Amino acid sequence: MKKVLLLLANGYEVLEASVFIDVIGWNYIDGDKTTKLYTCGVTKEVNTTFDQKTTVDYTIDEVDFEDYDALAIPGGFAEYDFYSDGYSEKFLNVIREFDKRRKIIASICVAALTIGRSGVLRGRNATTYNRKERIRQRELAEYGVKVMDQPIVIDDNIITSYNPSTAFDVAFTLLELLTSKENTDDVKRLMGFIE
Template sequence: MSKTLLLLAEGFEMYEASVFVDVLGWNLIDGDGTSQLATCALRKTIRSTFDVPVTVDVTVDELNLDEYDALAIPGGFIEYNFYSDAYDERFLEVIRQFHANGKIIASICVAALPLGKSGILRGKNATTYNKKDGIRQKTLAEFGVNVLNQPIVIDGNIITSWNPSTAMDVAFELLKRLTSEKQMNMMKEIMGF
C-alpha cells in the first residue's frame, strides 16, 4: 500500500489538487487498491483559490513523514496568497525531507516554485507556468533551475508541469510510479481517458 501526501498551500488551485484525489482514489476503489492519499497544510483549515474552504487531514506540525511514499503539490494563485504558505520554511522543509529520502515529488504549474525555493531543483531540469510572458519560468530559473519549455518535465523522482492542462497527466504519472505502467493504463481506461 502506498500513501501520498497532498501538500496544500493557502490559495491552492482546487482542480490541480482534485486530480490527485481522483486518480489515486479511483485506483484505491476500482484499481489495485494500493493507493491512499492524505491532505496536509500549515493549518487545519485553509482556503483555495476562489475562496473555497478546505479542512485537511493533518497539519505539517503533526506529520510523520515516514508514513508517506510520495508528495503531490498543486499550484495556486498569488491573488489568494499562495506564496505566503508555499514559501514558508515549514512547507519547504517538507519538500526537502521527501527529496532527501528519495521519494517521488509531483507538482503542477507554479508548485514548481516552492520546489525551486527549497533548493531541490538546483541544477536540475524542470518547468512551471508558461503563460503571461513566462514570468514564473524566469522566477524558477532564478533558483538555479534549468527551465525547459515543455508541458511535463521529469528529472529523477521529481515531476513538474507547466499549467493546469497537464494536471491529469501528472496525476497518472504519479500513479504509474507508485504502481506500474500497466496499472496506470488500466485506470486511464476505467476513468475514460
C-alpha cells in the first residue's frame, strides 16, 4: 500500500486538499487499490480557509516519515493564518524529511512557498500562485528558486503548481507517479475527466 500524508496548515484551502483526498480515495476504492491518504497538522484541529474546522488523523509529532511514500500540501490564505503553521519549523521539517528521503512532494498554489522556505527548492525549478502582480512568484524566487511561469512544474521529486485551477492535475500527477499512467487514466475515466 502506498501511503500519502496530506499536510495541512491552518488556513489551508479546502478545494486544494479535497482533490488529493478524492483522487487517492477513488484509487483506493475503484482504481488499483494501492493508495491510502492520511491527514496531518501541527495541531490536532486545523482551521480551513473560510474558518471551517478539521480534525486530522495525526499531529506532526505522531508521524513516522518512513511510513509514507508521498507528501501532499494544499495552499491557503494569509488572511486565515496559513503561513503561521506553513512557515513553522515543525511544518518545514516534514518537507525536509520527505525530500531527504527522495519521496514525492506534491503541492498546489502557495504551498510551494512552504517548500521554498524549507530550503529544498534552492537552485531548482518550481512555480506558485501567478495572479495579483505575481507577488507570490517573486517571494518564491527569494528562496533561490528558478520560478517558471507554467501551470505545473516537476523538478525531480517535487511537484508545484500555480493556482487552484491546477489542483486536479497535480493530484492525478501524484497518482500516476505512485501507480501508473494506465491506472491513473482508469481513475480519470471513472471520475468523468476523460472518456
